[in-house]
Structure formats: structure tokens, C-alpha cells
Amino acid sequence: MTVVRLAANMRHRAASGHPWIYATEAAEITGDYVPGDIVEVVDARGRFLGRGYINPASQILVRILTRDQAEEINRSFFETRIRSALDYRSRVVRGADSFRLIFAEADFLPALVVDKFGEYLAVQTLALGIDKFKDMITDILDELLNPAGIYERNDAAVRELEGLPLKTGFLKGPFDPVIEINENGMVFLADLAGGQKTGYFLDQRENRMALEGIAEGARVLDCFCHTGTFSVYAARYGAREVNGIDIAAPALALAEKNASRNGFGGLCNFREGNAFDELRALEKNKEKYDLIILDPPAFTKSKRALEGAIRGYKEINLRAMKILHPGGFLVTCSCSYHMTESRFLEVIMAAAQDAGRQLRLVELRRQSKDHPMLLAAAETFYLKCAVLQVW
Secondary structure: OOEEEEOOOOOOHHHHOOOEEEHHHEEEEEOOOOOOOEEEEEOOOOOEEEEEEEOOOOOEEEEEEEOOOOOOOOHHHHHHHHHHHHHHHHHHOOOEOEEEEEEHHHHOOOOEEEEEEOOEEEEEEOOHHHHOOHHHHHHHHHHHHOOOEEEEEEOOOHHHHOOOOOEEEEEEOOOOOEEEEEEOOEEEEEEOOOOOOOOOOHHHHHHHHHHOOOOOOOEEEEEOOOOOHHHHHHHHOOOOEEEEEEOOHHHHHHHHHHHHHOOOOOOEEEEEOOHHHHHHHHHHOOOOEEEEEEOOOOOOOOHHHHHHHHHHHHHHHHHHHHOEEEEEEEEEEEOOOOOOHHHHHHHHHHHHHHHOOOEEEEEEEOOOOOOOOOOOOHHHOOOEEEEEEEO
16 A cells, blocks of 8 residues: 655644644655555654545645554445444434534544435535545445435535536435425525535534524624524524525525524515625614624635634624624624634624723534534634623
8 A cells, every 4th residue: 555654853733633644744655546545644653643545636635534554445434434423413413304414524534524404415525535435425325314315515616626626416316405404493495506515504503592592572683694594593582673684695585485484584584785884884874783693604714814804803793793782692603714713702802892892701602513523623623603792
């Protein structure tokens, strides 16, 4: 088997459990291989560190699949890993028929994402090495879960960094890709073909329940509302008025349907608009709210764009604080990995100082339990959700 030997006199995160080997960490590669092949990784002294797939076209040269030298990467390996992922979700997911079944590195299957939406699955193979096993993985998923359909959402731009084409389509089907799912006693529509990510933001499922109590009797503003899930939760928890804003008309069409399906069509109002502009206009018009939710898309996907992202997060939080009644609540989120939790809190605090407001932290939340965080890989911790009272 081809062997990747790591350079001496370097600190390698892989030695502490991180699954990635960057090209700059390799001292030499011995043996012939084809991109996507399974290779062994050893340290500078030749000690075994792991076995995974290689792609010299990517900055991440090797993604480690196993640290057991006796374990072969074959069908049995993938079936064992997938069964383990299923067992974990059966223990931590409650009140929902939809969840992330496989969360890539955090489930020891780098670059593989599988989401379960009721009786259907959405699959992403985001690196060359795992993409070569896609047919085998699909067969195992079909055998273990017997889903009504499987949809491929390999349109994520990260695939291009791996030299892979962007593609979508049915792996088992066809079927109507707009699926009704059940979540905490409510129903929502997930668009497996056209929605964000694989069709729905599963990672906020538990955070949406944080609105219980603070939404009661409140006038609510839901910025970046997408398909209206936070809005519908606010209505369910007793809000007297809910206004959602998003720039994407197709998402708002689903938001209207989601509100109606749950009996809140008359309570939830949605409009198309740029949240930055809308927040400024609301401040100018002296509008006031009791609860504001900020759940924007990732403002940065690289360290180079971090400073611009910081300005964006500060702006929306500052504007939101200015239109909250004293004692009102702010639920503010960041799904940018490069925006660390500590930095995010610093940005929120700076916004409060500029707005002349005081903050009380009610709770600090993270991604739902079906998106576990591998402590050795900080990249698996990306979602931050702060619940604050604003004075």
C-alpha cells in the first residue's frame, strides 16, 4: 500500500486525532497510487497513524478513515460505520423523523453527509475518495433503511476543489423532492432538490425550541427567515405577531405554506427584502419588537473574508438591538466555522456598546445533537446560537 510519511519537526494534528493531512505536512509518498486510493499515513519515525484516501489535487492530501491498522476499507467497514451512526441518532434524536444521519468527519466518514427526511435520504459525497465509494454507500443505506427514495445533492462548491463535477439527481427514485417532515409536533416542507444545504436546516432543530417562553405574547421579527421555521415556532409558542424577512422568494413561498400547514397562516407574515436594509428602515420608522431572531447564512467561508464577516455580524446585531424594547430578547446565530464562539460574543458585545444597550446572556447553544462535534477537529463545531436579553 502507498505510504505517506509526515515531515519531522512539525506538529501534526493527526497525531491527536484530527482526520486531515495537509499536503504541506507530507515529507514523502512512497508507492504508486491513483487519486482517491486508500493509503497509509505514518509519522516521521514510520509509526502508523491511520489509513484513508488520498487526493493530491486537494489541499487536504489525505482524509483518515481508520486508525486501526488491522481494519480494511471495504463494504463491511462502511456498513459498520453507518450502523454506528444510526445507533447514535436513535439515542439522541427525539420528536423528529428527520435528522442528519451521517455528519462526515464527526462520524468518522470524512466528506460524507447523509440526511434523513422522513422516508427519504439526501446524500453528499464531498471529496474524491468518498465519492468513489458512493455506489457502495448508497447500496448499504438502501439495504439498512429501505428508504422510499434517495436524492444526490452534490452541487456544493467544495467538490470543485476536489476536481469533482457538480451534480444532482435521483439515486433511488424518482419522487417529488418536496417532502413533508415532522418536527416537535409540527410539519414542515423540505425541498431536497432546490433547498439550502440538502433541503432543510436540521442543525437548528433544538435551538428553535429555545423560543418557548420568550416568544409568548411577543411581537417577533425573524430576519433571514428562509422557509419560516423559527417564525412558525414563535407562533406556536404564543407570539402575538410574527414578521419574517428573506431575500429569496422561493424560500418565502415555502414559509407561507409552512405557516399555513401548522395553522398560523394569519399570524405569520413574510416579505421579500434584504435584512440589512430592512433593519435600517425599521429603525428609521421607530418600529419596536419584543423578540428578534437573526439566523443569517455563513458570512465567511475562509479566514481571508473574516474581517468583512465581522462587520456584517456587528451591523445586523447592532440594528436589531436598537429596535428591541428594553427587556426584549435577541436570538442571534452564526454558522461560520471561522467565526469562533469567543469572537462571535466579542462582536455581539461591541454591537451592544455601539447601540448603547446592555446584554444578559440567557443561554449559549450550538448545533443539534445529530451534528456531533469531534473535539479533535474544531471544523466540526460551526454553529453558534446566543439567546440574549437586551436592556
